[in-house]
Amino acid sequence: MLHRQANDRRADCLAGVAAFKSVLLEGVEVVFIVIAVGAAHGQTLYASLGALAAFVLVMLIGLALHRPLARVPEKALKFVVGLMLTSFGIFWTDAHWPGDDLALLAIFAIVALASFAIVRWLHSAYPAAIGGLAR
């Protein structure tokens, strides 16, 4: 049966579309971040060049390490990326945070602790719902 599934062109097409959507989403996020970082400091060109260099580097790394990368836990990766994006978004509100750039670490710590607490609460309060939410 697995051999038959491996030769199913429709499964390949669906997997390709799903992978394309994920990569497209991440790529668009990079564009937003580059524009936000570059525009905030009047250095959109340098931010764009940095993003282009990062793109080339990630492509090369992805080609070289695509097999071990496939074993990286997807949910944990999304969780950490979400924490970082939320923290950076709050930090960039131009709030003149005490400690300047070090405040980013404190914001990240607060968001991370709160998120872990929410996950623990979810596990204890709705154990039956965890299976459906764990996607």
Next chain:
Amino acid sequence: MNLVRLAVREFIGMFDDDGNLALLALLLIAAITAAVKFLALPPLFGGILLLIGCLAILVQSVRRAARHQ
């Protein structure tokens, strides 16, 4: 046209998994921005309110999703 509509819906869906969460986050940001710009709220207080507000919205979204499961 159906294909275009489907593609646009898929594209928006990649960013907006929980519409309620996205809407509340946008409203929170707009409210704090208005308070800082027009009500002379100190930016640091605005940032702290944004942090607390984002976490509150997250808790509300998670509770709602868990109830629906």
